[in-house]
Amino acid sequence: MPESNFLEKSEVIPTKLTYDRDSIRFQIKGEIPIESVLSPKNPKIELVFRGSDSTLNLGELQLNKKVAFYDYREDFVLKYQPWMEGAVLELNFYQGRVSDEISEKKILAKGVITTPLLAKVGNVSPDEPIPNVGLFIPTGSLDKDLSRYGEFSIRFDPGSSQIKMSSANESVLDSLKKFILEFPSIASIRITGTQSPETSEGRSSKLGMDRADAVFNYLKETNLRFEDSLLNKTSRWNDWFDFRLLLRDYEKLSTQKKDQLYSVLLNGQDYETQSTQLRRISGFDQVARDLYPRLRSAKIEIMAKPLPGLDQNQSARLKEALEGSGVNSGLSQIEWAIAGEASPRLDDKEIIYSKMTELFRSALPYNNLAVVKMRQAQRTLDQRRKDLLWEESNRLLAQAARIENNPYVLHNQGQILVLQGDAWGAYKKLSDASVLTKNNDFLKYNESLRGALDIIRGDYKLATLRFQYPYSEAKDFFNKGLAFFMSKDYANASLSFEESVIAGRSFGYGYYGLALVAAVNAQDEVALIHLKRAIDASEVLYQKALIDPVFEELRATQAFFEIFR
Missing domain, CATH: 3.30.1330.60 (OmpA-like domain)
Known part of the structure; x- marks a missing residue:
């Protein structure tokens, strides 16, 4: 049949799909002209969200027949799933005559802007250092x-x-x-x-x-x-x-x-x-x-x-207790805790904190042993073992909570929920933890994680208020910059991203943030310079840059693909 363009006036609003508070929200609207005998008698339009290995059929759109055209308008709210990040939103047109074959297609949107999900919350990513998660309960001298x-x-x-x-x-x-x-x-x-x-x-x-x-x-x-x-x-x-x-x-x-x-x-x-x-x-x-x-x-x-650890006499008594020749050998809980925190290896910490659970009825050994398990979970690629370690950590934290209502315990329970993908449940735990203490060292870590979740949850202005502590790690500066970026405060976003770069030039995310700021301000050359540094530092960012709709206009240029060579 003659070439047609019945989907010419189809569009999606907004023009770029965006992750917002765990969902994707958009509207499809358009018109199908009725112009001649070649116009469809019983047209049908179907909307499909198509990824590389998953497809979501969103069904037929309701067509309303007018004198000279059919029109349609429909709102959608989709629960975001990771495969959608690189998927395309596709409109299929059927003539409605003899065959059920698709007679025309139109791509309405490519990919989903998932910038809030860049927030660093402790997840392990390929070719990046394993982030430490969990907070040990400090004692008097351990602060x-x-x-x-x-x-x-x-x-x-x-x-x-x-x-x-x-x-x-x-x-x-x-x-x-x-x-x-x-x-x-x-x-x-x-x-x-x-x-x-x-x-x-x-x-x-x-x-x-x-x-x-x-x-x-x-x-x-x-x-x-x-x-x-x-x-x-x-x-x-x-x-x-x-x-x-x-x-x-x-x-x-x-x-x-x-x-x-x-x-x-x-x-x-x-x-x-x-x-x-x-x-x-x-x-x-x-x-x-x-x-x-x-x-x-x-x-x-x-x-x-400060210089960590026990003195020579204390170390000898610790060894005696661990080898079983003495029940406790006269060491106090603080001395045991110092020994545990000063031990560089997780295996040694595990032995010390496990022994402490036998000797002291306190939240400290249960919490700190749970942190050891959490960090062991970070270091395994076996998802079954990871789940078992998280389960064991939660049991230890539950025991610690029965002994004492402690902010560190709540923080660690929240951190596990984050890693398990329950951002909303985690946020409640972290919020409760912040209420229990005014300790700045604790709040610095708790509020930074809470701020990262604010970004994921879409509370961008609130997130900017969480990062009011003196940071030194690149990830914290990056999360702070991301909060400002999502709030459209690009001056402070750029400053925080630069601080992230200075704190860790091999981190990559600070450069990616600077590329985002440059892209939204139409500074294409600047965006490409920063993007090149970001993808050189991280394979994760390399793959993301190839599909991120923020850089859609840049991808239309030869210069964009030159930086990936």
């Missing part, structure tokens, strides 16, 4: 066994890389020494030399690196001991990142004026062009006078913790 993050900025005179012992610098250095004395077990040190855009600061990055070197040499002279492999020494120049950090907390500007500055800082243009544009904004001279001097600095970032 100090949690890693601590310290940040210290040394100021310099214009154009200088000599450390000047001003009162401000002396105060910073005293704080640094106290931090190291309290937390001598150093995990990492990053020294970043920066310089302001002022003419006196020079026209190369050498000054910033010289400042980093000066601080490094000072730390060595103070007999600070750390392995060279723990040090990351770098500099930043012709980069507005540090300025944006300062601008975020600058209180002398209105929100409207800050947005005006951010629109320049995030427009993707080169540094010199942005510098010129900033100077044209009224009031920027005062901002520069206030903030530029703070860029003449070197920032020291340290992750450290």
Whole structure:
């Protein structure tokens, strides 16, 4: 029969399907013309959601016959399933004459935007480090066994890389020494030399690196001991990142004026062009006078913790108790707990906490043994064994809950529910946990997971309020950026994604977030640069980028596929 185009006026609203609060919501509407004897007498339209290995037939659409056309309009709400992410929404047209064969097809949408599901909640992904899940209950002295993050900025005179012992610098250095004395077990040190855009600061990055070197040499002279492999020494120049950090907390500007500055800082243009544009904004001279001097600095970032473990005598008594020659050998519960947390291997922790359940009626050993089981579950590919370990963890946590209503127990129960895919049940547990304590170390972890679930649940504005703690891990900065991105606060989203990149350049997700921000702002070249870095870092992101509807327009370009070679 002659070629037809009866589906020309068919459309889906919104034009890109989007995951929202565990569902996909859209409307199909259109018209079928009645123009001649070739027009269908009994037409039929069928909607199908078709994936690579699953298909969902959404049935026939009701057609309403008018004088010159049939029209149709229908709303759909689908429970999201993972296979839908790369599926196509297809409209099939039947002439309704002799054959039941499809006479015309139209693809209405390709894929589903699932950006909220990027939130990191502890799931194990291929080619990424296994995330630690669960929180051990701390005891009095064990609070100090949690890693601590310290940040210290040394100021310099214009154009200088000599450390000047001003009162401000002396105060910073005293704080640094106290931090190291309290937390001598150093995990990492990053020294970043920066310089302001002022003419006196020079026209190369050498000054910033010289400042980093000066601080490094000072730390060595103070007999600070750390392995060279723990040090990351770098500099930043012709980069507005540090300025944006300062601008975020600058209180002398209105929100409207800050947005005006951010629109320049995030427009993707080169540094010199942005510098010129900033100077044209009224009031920027005062901002520069206030903030530029703070860029003449070197920032020291340290992750450290106290020296862990038992002394020699305590260790001997612990060994005696574990070998069965003594019931307890006089060790207190705190000493047992210190031994468990100081043990680097999960197998050793399991032995210690198992013995503790025999010796002490307390929530601590049951909870901490459950955490060991949870982390063992993270390390197995056998789903049956994983399920058994989660089941065992839940039994231990239930016993801990019978002994004590403890926020750590509730957090861990919530974390298991997250890993099992029950985000709503998990959220209730985590919410109850936050009510029971004001401990910032606990809330930092609990609220970050709760914020990630807020993103998945669609409460984006609420999610931004969860991430008000000082983070050091790339995943937390990424989740924070994702909350801002979904709230359409692209300035803060970009800043948090950049912090994620700096905290872990091999993580990949921070780059993906920056690519998302660039894509929605039509900065195609910037988006491709960040996307290339993201897919180089993660096979998961490589596969996602190929089907993510956010990059649909980019996929129409040759440049997009060049980065996948």
